[in-house]
Amino acid sequence: MSKTLAHAPETRATKLLKQHRIAYSTHLYDYVPHGGTHHSAQALNLAEHAIIKTLIMEDETGTPLIVLMHGDMKVSTKELARQIGCKRVETCAPPLANRHSGYLVGGTSPFATQRRMRVFMEKTILDLPLVYINGGKRGFLVGLHPHDIAQLLQPTLIQAGL
Secondary structure: OOOOHHOOOOOHHOOOOOHHHOOEEEEEEEOOOOHHHHHHHHOOOOHHHHEEEEEEEEOOOOOEEEEEEEEOEEHHHHHHHHHHOOOOOOOOOOHHHHHHHOOOOOOOOOOOOOOOOOEEHHHHHOOOOOOEEEEEOOEEEEOOOHHHHHHHHHOOOOOOEE
């Protein structure tokens, strides 16, 4: 069930969006640990494909990176590594992901992360008219145009979804 929009939090992510004058809508829902995009899609009555998950990963040298992927798809780490010229890419353990991003896993936004990281985005995200991405707090998504994400984050476009 979604919550009232009157109580949308102000986060580092929303402050950055406002600073860059990017229009967005706020969407609150009751967070469920390990519920993922399936839960948020059901709670907000949205297509899971339009919910974009923010994954904190690292390459073989331990360098962190952000991957933006459709909620109903998985990242092929082997294909991602091949496309970005690395030997190996793997998901960061939650405590390490929290340190890199400055957000708690389940509330990770790609905007205004603690540490500057390269961003990779599934190129088909740009085909959608509107997407929903974490706003920097568990149970909080922001809706915006995917081209605004691309403009702000300057991601490398990839095709590593399964």
